[in-house]
Amino acid sequence: MDRFFERGEVILYRRVRNGRVMLAIPMRVVEDSPQHLVLYQAPNTAFKSARNPDGSKVRDFSSWVLTDLVWKGGSLLRLIRPGDWHCVDVEFDSLGDFESWYVNFQTPFQRTARGVDTDDLVVDLVVTADRGYRVKDTDDFRRAVAEGHISADSAAHVEIELARMIERVRRCEEPFVSSTWLTWQPPAGWSSPPSVPPYAGQ
Incomplete structure (x- = not known):
């Protein structure tokens, strides 16, 4: 059985497609239980991500390179539940104040000895503090999907999950309600981002 991670432990959150790492970012564990995994990403965190050779966003998934980058936004908490086809980021600005929710659609995460792996499914849902939203x-x-980089089965899961999350926004249901996560502050010492381990892209 895969172990649960300890509070404060630095793990590697990766997005992997067909055995190739498309994103690898070190994050600290806030909570880990059978119900959910909560991770913290500090400002200015260094990470690796897929990019075109010119540094632009990848749109052709048949050709890209893994690039060293630094996160330019504020901090965030990543809320992940076993079996879910999405994760929810609680995003904070540079002053640590709640800014928005960001729903990333992805395959259910798998635990590894070093962290968790998933596959990004491209679509995202941005939800503002007043619960306005855009896809x-x-x-x-x-x-x-048309080019075969995302399977028909995964695409169907995305369509269902996207409609379900939008309905949650409209109904003001979890996770889009006031909660302790919106005012959460990192413990002392967590503001310094962890370094990217040498095996991150492997």
Whole structure:
């Protein structure tokens, strides 16, 4: 049985497609239980991510390179539940104040000895503090499905999950309600981002 991670432990959150790492970022464990895994990403965290050779966003998933980058936004908490086809980021600005929710659609996460792996499914849902929302990257999603980079089964899960999460926003249901996560502050010492381990892209 895969172990649960300790509070404060630095693990590697990766997005992997067909055995190739497309994103690897070190994050600290806030909570880990059978119900959920909560991770913290500090400002200015260094990470590796897929990019075109010119540094632009990847839209053709048949050709890309893993690039060293630094996170330019504020901090965030990543809420992940076993079996879910999404994760929810609680995003904070540079002063540590709650800014928005960001729903990333992905395959259910798998635990590894070093962290967790998932596969990004392109579509994202951005939810503002007043619960306005917008769906991102639907054209890229359709292109990835048409070109076979995302399976028909995974695409069906995304469509169902996206509709379900939008309905939660409209009904003001979890996780889009006031909660302790919106005012959460990192413990002393967590503001310094962890380094990217040498095996991150492997």
